[in-house]
Amino acid sequence: MNRKKVMTTLAAAATLGMILGGCANTAAPEGGSTSDGGSSSINIPALTSIDTPPNAVLPAGDGKAKCEATTTLAYVGAETGANAQLGINIFNGVQLAINQHNAANPDCQVQFKKFDTEGDPNKATGPVTQATKEEGIIGVVGLPFSGESKATGNIFEQVKLVHITPAATNPGLTENGWTTFFRGLGNDAVQGPAAAKFMTDKLQAKKVYIVQDDSEYGIGLGATTAEGLGDALVGTDKVTTGQKDFSATISKIMNAKADAVFYSGYYAEGAPFDQQLVNKGYTGTFVGPDGLKDDQFIKQAGDASKNAYFTCPCIPGELIPSFEKDYKALTGIEPGTYSIEGYDAATVLLAGIDAGNQDRAKLLEWVKTYDKDGLSKHYKWNDKGELAAPTVYGYKVENGKIVPIGAIGE
Amino acid sequence: MIPTILAAAPPSSDWITLDFASLAQNFWSATFDGLTFGSIYALVALGYTLVYGVLNLINFAHSEVFILGCYGVWFTLSFLGFGPSAPNLGVGAIVVNLLLALIIGIIASALTAFLLERLAYKPLRKRNAPRLVFLITAIGASFTIQYLIFLWRGPVPEQALTMFKVKPIFEVFGTYIYNDQLLIVTAAIIMMVIIERFISKSRTGRGIRAVAQDPDTATLMGVNKEKIIITTFVIGGILAGAAALFYTMKIPSGVVYNGGFILGIKAFAAAVLGGIGNVRGALLGGLLLGLIGNYGQILLGNSQWTDVVAFLVLVLVLLFRPEGILGTSLGRSKA
Structure with missing residues (x-):
């Protein structure tokens, strides 16, 4: 009996409170100081296409490349874990580049291996050590995050294995004196x-x-x-x-x-x-x-x-029609954040293999002196491993989606 | 404003500054916001306090009782068609929908509290387990429920739902009072008053106080102890369910498996601050904790101070009044 009474009284009390709030709700003038969100005076239109460099290096190359069957590129980074999506975006980009390369070059079938770090600095050293021990791996795309990159840079350094990060943006990463670390995008x-x-x-x-x-x-x-x-x-x-x-x-x-x-x-x-x-x-x-x-x-x-x-500092890969089409054919979904960066990083390494740089030392030298356009931007690194001319893009929310609005800060 | 600009630089600059001008400028809005969140803390704090009063048990799983209430509210509202935009409904329809969400939220929380008591604590009581075992069980139950929700809903918060358009309704001391603030504070205080009256006046309430005072004697006097215990858990659950509606109203993206954890810690602190086991203490503690945290962070310049200030005050109060501000236990509560 009593409990029932409490429930009823509670509900009644709640109603009272709500009606209070509700009545006040109608009393306030419409379109008062609250906004519909969004600043009405500024409207920057969404981009529908971006210019790609006319002479961009593509993974396919000239189709005459020759290499050992053991030649391998690796992706090291998150495949599972809380931030797995970013990693998936990246290795799908890498996979696409390698597929295109292998389809065009029958005499050079580059293998692709993935190592999962879960994006966690504490777990990354294992997979990285494993990757560096495989002789066939001569170049790596990764690691995507700043924390895990910081934790593992020395391991790559010891075996002189070149690696290009498609996503880690902490500026301090290039201050460690590493010679094998290259950043494929602008830093913070x-x-x-x-x-x-x-x-x-x-x-x-x-x-x-x-x-x-x-x-x-x-x-x-x-x-x-x-x-x-x-x-x-x-x-x-x-x-x-x-x-x-x-x-x-x-x-x-x-x-x-x-x-x-x-x-x-x-x-x-x-x-x-x-x-x-x-x-x-x-x-x-x-x-x-x-x-x-x-x-x-x-x-x-x-x-x-x-x-x-x-x-x-990421380029909207979905606006590059050829890339968008091929990526979608491979994965069934649109390219995500950092997909194009993964693709471009893999392309730099593949171009090196095609040019005959088929061991770790030679491929490292190739990346150091690289100076060509990729699909998303120009790739040339300074002696620390930072891009010479990074690009930052602006994005906005339109109809519940994030859309690019163009390069900013130039 | 040179000092604040310096604050954006790396932490090498002054790490502690007192900004009285900012506190004066933001005093009233900090007060109203502090009272709003304080009311939510207080509702949850009552759950800790009642159970502690009756069983001398800190029910750490109460934060999960609360978060399941949030899920109840969320599922009801998303079933009723609420989305990220404010609904295009009349005031009456919104009130009906929110009442429905409140009821389902209350049922979800109360049911969780009921099952928790029956499955986790009652078997221990039957076997006369030492108090430490209860405590460990409470912590274990908290994690178990949390990760069951994790396995069920994943790590990502649910889609944010807007219950109604938040609007300023009138001005006090040059600061707007918003409809959601008024609603939450009013409704919470009304509920607290009802609970207070219920504990002090009703038959069941007398039973609760009797068991809190001396369970054995109460049993001898004909009080059904088991029934009183389960009622206490359910009342705590009901209040947590109401808090869940208000919390989801303020923080739509808060419906996530571990979303009750921090709020639970704060509510528990509020209960201790006011005097654990004391119904009025929970209200006072909740409101104070909300206010102190808000004043503290504005005075010290940034939100990273909120918890430092709140818990510092808690420790200081306990140094001088180890039983909390109002001190008296549930059993000895007056009126």
Whole structure:
């Protein structure tokens, strides 16, 4: 009896509370200070195609290559684990390049081996050691993430095995004195200033607020972006991984009257942050780096994600028609983030094999002096292993999808 | 604002600064937001407090009782057609839908609490297990439920759902009060008052207090101890289910297998702060914890201080009042 009573009273109380909220809901004027998300004054159209270099090196080569049957390229990186999707995007790109190469060169059938690190720095040393011990492997595409790259660079270095990372962006990776590490994309020291320029120029932001998380990635990128913003920076805040309530940060942003917020971190916190920001009536733009550029961001931020822009040192491979078509034929899905970077990195190594560089020392030398166009961009590295001319792309949310809007920061 | 710009640089710059101007500027919005989240903490904290009062057991699996309520709310709303956009419904329809979600959330949480008691704790009580065994079982149950949800739903949070359009409704001290804030605080406080009255006035409530005071004597006086224990768990579950609705309202992307963990820790801290085993203490502790964390992070300049400040205050309070602010136990609670 009593329990029933409680339930009824509780429900009644809840109703009261809701009606209170509900009535107030109708009393507020429509289209008040809350926005539909998205900044109405700025509209940067989505890209529908990108220019590919006319003389881009392709995996097929001239079809006359000759090599040993043991010649092998490897992918080392996540195949499973929480961030597996990124790894899958990459090795499918590598697989496509090798398939095209082998189809065009009957006398040079390059083998492809994959080693799974789960994207975890603690687990990466095993697969990397295993890969370096296989004599046939003369070049590697990987590792995708900064943490695992940092943990394993020395192992590659000891056996002089050349490896090109298609995704790791921590600037510190090229400061280790490694001679076998090459980065196939721009690092965060490039992305930060590009993001700053993107916000002040293209998004015409006058007051930018930077919020960074507590990861190495977020802190580093927050600092380089802040530097690039100069006077346009009106305030900063720091949040923690796993944080869910951003109300205090939002209050500060609203008081600062910021018209753009840069969130330097990952989507797990960035998405609820953007959603709460828009709920509190924020009408400016929300900008984040590649750590936010994921469909999960849209899923978790809901409609608020309409105001979001992303920067990424990755090239939208889905806009290169030939690549898109072949990739889809191989995997059944559109190319993902870093697919084209994986493809291009593999192409650099395959071109080396075709040119007769068929041991580890020769292939390393080949990559060091490489100076040619790939499908996505020009590949030439400095003595530390950084690209001479990296590109950063801008992306936005349109109809619930992330679409590219062009190169930024140039 | 040179100091804040420096704060964006690597941590070598001043790592601790006090920004009173910012606190003054953001005081009221920090207060309202703090009260909103504080109410949610308080509702969950009651679950810890009641069970502790009756069984002297810290029910660590209460955070999973809460998160299953969130899943109940989420499944109901997504079944009812709620999506990432605010629904295009009249106020009445929204209220009905949310009530339905509330009921399902409450059922999910209460059922979890019920099963937890029956499957995990009752067998231990039957065998007169030492208190440490209860504690380990609670932790084990928490992980078990968490990873069962993980296996069922995967590591990624559910699609965020918007229950209604969040709008400012009026202004106090130059700060907007939003409809969701008002709703959550009002509803939570009403529920707390009802529970308080129920514990102090009703027959079952007297039973709960009697068992909390002295289970053996209570049994001799004709109180059905087993029934009281299960009722206590279910009441905790009901409140957690209500908290689940409000939490999902504020943080739509929070429905994930380990989403209850941090909130559970905070609610437990709130219960201890107010005085564990004390119903009013849970309310006070929850609201205080919400406020202190918010003031602290604004004063110290960034959100990374929230938990440092909140738990520092908790430790300080316990140094001087080891029983918590209101101190008295459930059994001795007045009125």
